[in-house]
Amino acid sequence: MKLHFDIKKFFVYFFLVIGALIMIFPFYWMIVNSLKTGQDMTAYPPTWFPSNWFNFDNYVVAFEKAPFQIYFMNSVIVTISCLLITTFTTIVGAFAFSRLKFKGRDLLFSLMLGLMMVPFEMLVITNYTTVAKLGLIDTLACLVVPFTSSIFYTYILRNFFLSIPDSLYYSARIDGASNWKYLWRIMVPIAKPSLVTITLLNAITCWNSFYWTLLVINSDTNRTLPYGLYAFMTEGGSDTKLMMAAASITVVPMIILFLFARKYIVNGVARGGLKG
Amino acid sequence: MRIKVEHLTKRFTDTVAVDDFSMDFESGKLIALLGPSGCGKSTMLNMLAGILPVSDGHIYFDDDDVTDMPPQKRGVGLVFQNYALYPHMTVLENICFPLEIQKVNKNERIAKAKEMARLVHIDEYLDRKPKELSGGQQQRVAIARALIKNPRLLLLDEPLSNLDARLRLEMREEIRRIQQETKVTTIFVTHDQEEAMSISDSIVLMRSGVLMQEDIPQVLYDDPNHVFVASFLGNPPINNLDGYINDDGDFVLDDQSAVIRLNEKKGTKGEKVILGIRPEAITIGPDYNTKAEILERYTMGKEELANIKIGTAELRVYISRDQDCRKGDVIDLVLRDKGVFLFDKTTGKRL
Numbered sequence: 254m255k256l257h258f259d260i261k262k263f264f265v266y267f268f269l270v271i272g273a274l275i276m277i278f279p280f281y282w283m284i285v286n287s288l289k290t291g292q293d294m295t296a297y298p299p300t301w302f303p304s305n306w307f308n309f310d311n312y313v314v315a316f317e318k319a320p321f322q323i324y325f326m327n328s329v330i331v332t333i334s335c336l337l338i339t340t341f342t343t344i345v346g347a348f349a350f351s352r353l354k355f356k357g358r359d360l361l362f363s364l365m366l367g368l369m370m371v372p373f374e375m376l377v378i379t380n381y382t383t384v385a386k387l388g389l390i391d392t393l394a395c396l397v398v399p400f401t402s403s404i405f406y407t408y409i410l411r412n413f414f415l416s417i418p419d420s421l422y423y424s425a426r427i428d429g430a431s432n433w434k435y436l437w438r439i440m441v442p443i444a445k446p447s448l449v450t451i452t453l454l455n456a457i458t459c460w461n462s463f464y465w466t467l468l469v470i471n472s473d474t475n476r477t478l479p480y481g482l483y484a485f486m487t488e489g490g491s492d493t494k495l496m497m498a499a500a501s502i503t504v505v506p507m508i509i510l511f512l513f514a515r516k517y518i519v520n521g522v523a524r525g526g527l528k529g
Numbered sequence: 530m531r532i533k534v535e536h537l538t539k540r541f542t543d544t545v546a547v548d549d550f551s552m553d554f555e556s557g558k559l560i561a562l563l564g565p566s567g568c569g570k571s572t573m574l575n576m577l578a579g580i581l582p583v584s585d586g587h588i589y590f591d592d593d594d595v596t597d598m599p600p601q602k603r604g605v606g607l608v609f610q611n612y613a614l615y616p617h618m619t620v621l622e623n624i625c626f627p628l629e630i631q632k633v634n635k636n637e638r639i640a641k642a643k644e645m646a647r648l649v650h651i652d653e654y655l656d657r658k659p660k661e662l663s664g665g666q667q668q669r670v671a672i673a674r675a676l677i678k679n680p681r682l683l684l685l686d687e688p689l690s691n692l693d694a695r696l697r698l699e700m701r702e703e704i705r706r707i708q709q710e711t712k713v714t715t716i717f718v719t720h721d722q723e724e725a726m727s728i729s730d731s732i733v734l735m736r737s738g739v740l741m742q743e744d745i746p747q748v749l750y751d752d753p754n755h756v757f758v759a760s761f762l763g764n765p766p767i768n769n770l771d772g773y774i775n776d777d778g779d780f781v782l783d784d785q786s787a788v789i790r791l792n793e794k795k796g797t798k799g800e801k802v803i804l805g806i807r808p809e810a811i812t813i814g815p816d817y818n819t820k821a822e823i824l825e826r827y828t829m830g831k832e833e834l835a836n837i838k839i840g841t842a843e844l845r846v847y848i849s850r851d852q853d854c855r856k857g858d859v860i861d862l863v864l865r866d867k868g869v870f871l872f873d874k875t876t877g878k879r880l
Contacts, residue, residue, distance in 0.1 A: 420613035423580045428627040428678070429601035442617040 280504070287311050287497035294494050311498035315485070318495070321502055323474055324481035327393060331477055332459040334397045339455055340448065342402040347410035348436050352422065362411075365404050377468065384469060391471045400459065406451040413447040414440060449517035453510065460507050478503040530591055530681040530714050531556045532577070537586035539572050539738075546572040548738040550586070554716065559708045561725035562718045564735035565761070570718045573735070574684050577716065578607045590681060603682075606675030606713075610687040612667045614659040620646070620670050621655040627678040645673040649707060665696040672707060683708070685717035689724055701728050722762045726750070734758055754879045756872040759805045765834065768844040770804045771874065780804050780871075787840025789819040792866055801874035808834070808846045810868030813854065817861030823854055837862070 286294070288303040288311070315321060349355075350362050380399045389395035417440060425435045441448065463479040470476055476484060482499050532554040539547040547569040554560055562570040575581040577588060579600035587596045595603050614623050624645055628638035646652040649669040651662075659667055668688065675683055688704060689697045705728040708715045719725050725732050726746040734741045734749065734757075742749060742758045753759035759767050770789075772782045778794030780802065781787075789804065796802050824836040824843065828850075835848045839862070854860055871880040 418611060418613065420609040420611055421615065423578075423600070424607065424609060424613040425615075425626075426580070427578060427600045427605060427607050428674075429630040430626075434630065439615055439617075443615075445617075 280508075283497050283500050283504070286494055287501045289494050291494070311494045312502070315495050315498045315502070319481060319485045319488075319499070320473070321478070321481060321499065324476050324478045325502070327475060328460060328477040328479075331393055331396045331462075332456055335400045335459045336452055336455055338397070338401040339403055339406065340452055343406045343410055343451060344436070344441060344448070346402065346407040347414050348432075348440065350407065351411045351414035352436075352440075353432070366408065369404050369408075373464075377465065380465075381468060390469055391475060393475055395469045396462070396466060396477065399465070400462075403455065406455060409451060410444060410447055413444050417443055446517050449514055453514050453517065456510060457507055532682065532714065532716075533589040534577075535587045535589070537573075537576065537588065538584045539569070539576060539581065540584045546738050547576070550735075550738070550740050552733065552740060552743055554714065554733075555731065556714055557712050558714060558730040559705065559728060560714075560716045561729035561732045562716060562735065563722060563725040563732050563761070564720065564741075566720055567737075568735045569738035570720075570735050571686055572738075574607075574686055574716065574718050577682070578605050578684050579603050580607075604678070604680050605682045605684055606678065606680035607684045608668070608671045608675050608686065608688060610690060612659075612671040612691075614667055614670055614674075616659055619656050619658055620651060620662070623659065623670055624673045624677055627674065631678070641677055642673070645677045648676070648710065649673045649703070663696070664692045665700055668692065668700055669703070672704075676707075676711060676713070680713060683711075683713045683715040685715065687719060688717055689719070689721070697724075704728060723764060726762065734761060736761075751867065753870065756803050756805060756870075756877040756879075759870055759872070763807060765808050765845050767870075768806045768808070768842075768846070770806070770839070770842050770844075772802060772804060774798055774800045774802060782840045782842055784841055787819055787842070789839065789864070790817075791871070792818070792864060792869070795871050795880045802880065803872040803874055803877075805870040805872060806844060806846070806864065807868030808844075810865045811846050811848075812863045812865065813848065813852055814861035814863065816863055818864045819862050821860055821862045823856055823858050823860060825856060826854075 285303055288306060288308050290304060290308060293300055293304050350358060384390060384395040384398055387398070389398060421439060422435060425439055430438065461479055463483065466477050466480045467483070470480060482503050485499050486496055535551050537547055537550040538545065550573065562573055564570045572581060576583050579595070579598060583596055587594055589595065590603065615626065618626065621639065621642055624642040625638045628641060643652060646655060649672050651666055651669045651673065654662060654666060659670065662670065685704070689700055692700055701724055704717070729746060731743065731745050732749050733743045736757055742754050749758060750762050753762070756769065760769060770782060772780050774796035775781045775788065776798055778796065778798070779791050780789040819839055821837040821839045824838055827834045832847050833850050835846055837844050837846060872878060873880055
C-alpha cells in the first residue's frame, strides 16, 4: 500500500517536473542567448551557457539601435492607466451587479456575459472607427480607451462579492455607512486577494498587448514594448542575440511582478470561482 | 425606550411571515422573541431594525413612527447570528466603525471603544483580528460594536446559537449582565425555550407569524393560554393526551382505555379536549386520579424520570427517587393542581 502510494507520487512529480522544464526552457534560452557573445552564438553544437554570465553588451547594442527606454515608458504609462481605470470600473460594476438591486440587473449581467463570447478581433473594426472619430489614432490614449472595463474581471469580482455575507452589509448600513462607504471601507479590503489577481492578470494582458497596438500606432515614439520588439526584429535584421536581449527587456518586468504576487493569483482565481 | 408595534404584517411573495402583530415592548427590559424556526421572529427583528420593509402596520419608538425610517436613523444596534464582524479590521477598529462613520474624532472614538471593550470584557484583545478570537469573544465584540453608538434599542439575532454548550451558558449570563448595566431595551431572538426562560424579563412567543402569548417567563410556563405555548415551553415537554369530557366532567381517552379524574371540572360534557400534564405535575398514591403502569425508570442524578402508561397513552413524568416502584408495577397516580391544563381540541385554546 505504502509502496503503491510512493510510486503514484513519483509519477505525479515526474510529469510535473517535465512540464515545468518545458515551460521554463524558452525563458532560459532567451536569457542565456541574450548574454552570449557572437562567438558563443555560432558555436556548434550550441552551448547551454554563455561564456560570460555578465556580458550585457547585447543589451547596450539593442538600446542603441532602438529607443527601448521610450517603449518601456510607453508600456508603463499605458499599463498603469489601463489598470487604474479598469480596476475602478470593475469594482464599481461588480458592486452594482452583486449588491445593488435594480430592475433588469440579472438580465443585463447575462447580456454582458454573452458579450464575452464575441472575439476581440470582431470588435477591432468598431473600436478602430471609434478611436479614429475621437481623433486618437497614433496616440497613447487610443491604447487605453478601448480597455477601460472588463466583463471577465467584473464577473470574477462579482462572484467574490456575492460570497461576502449579507449580514456585513446590513451591519454596516445600520452603523450608518452609505453604499459607497461600505464598498470602499468593507468590501474592497476584504476582496483584496481577488483584486490583486485581477490587477495582475490585467497587467500582463496590457503589457503584452500587441495586435491592437500594431493597428493604431504608427510613429516610432508611441510604440510600446511588444510592438517595439516586433519593429526591432523587422528593422534591425536577424541578430538573434540582440533580439533575445530585447525580448528579455520586454518580459522581465512581468516575470518579476508575477514572482512577487503569484500566491495571490492562484488564491484569487480559486476563491473567485468558488461561488457563482 | 418603549416600542409599540401595531398590526405589523410582513408578506413575502407566497407566505405571510408576520401576521397582524400588535404589542408593546416595555422600556429597559430584556425581551425574548421565542418560537420554532420559521415562525417569523427573525423577520420581526429585521423589521424593527429597518432592514426589511414593512408590508402593513406601524412601528413606534417611543412616540416616533419609525415604520419608514431607514435603519441608520433608527438608533438601533443589531448583533447578527454570525456576528458580522469585519474580517479585515482589528477588534478595536470593528468597535470604532460606527463612530468612524459618524465622523467622531479619533481619540474620542478610541476612548469610547475601550470603555465598551471593558464593559464586554474583551479589552485584552483589541489588536486581534476577528478570526483569532473564539466564538464567545467574537460575540462580545459584536455586542460592543452595537452598543458603542448608544442605541435606543439593542437587537440580538439568535445570539447564542453559534456557541458550544458551555460558552452558551456563560454568554447568556453575560448578555443579562450587559443589559442590566447599560439598561438598554434589548430584544433577542431565540428558538431555545430554556435560553429565553433563563435570562429574559419577558417572553414573546410566536407561531407562524402570530403572537401566541407574551408575559414573564414563569407565567408563560404556569399559565399557558394555548396548547402550543404549553408544549413549546418545558423540558422534558408536557404530555398531551387526546380525549373528551364524560358525564361526570372527567377526562376519557379517545379510545376509552382510561378515565382520568380531574381536580377541576372545567370542560363541558362530550367536548373534545387535550389534557396537558407537565412531567412534574404528578405524585403517587395514596389517593388517585387514575391508574398507571410503570414502563421504565431513568435515573437523572437528583431526580428520576419514568415512562408510564395510562390506558394506551404513554407519558414521561418525574417521580420521587425514594418512591418504591419498579418496572411493570401499577401505581395510583395523583394529579397536582399546578401544571395540569385542559385545552380545546379544535382551537387549542385553554379552557
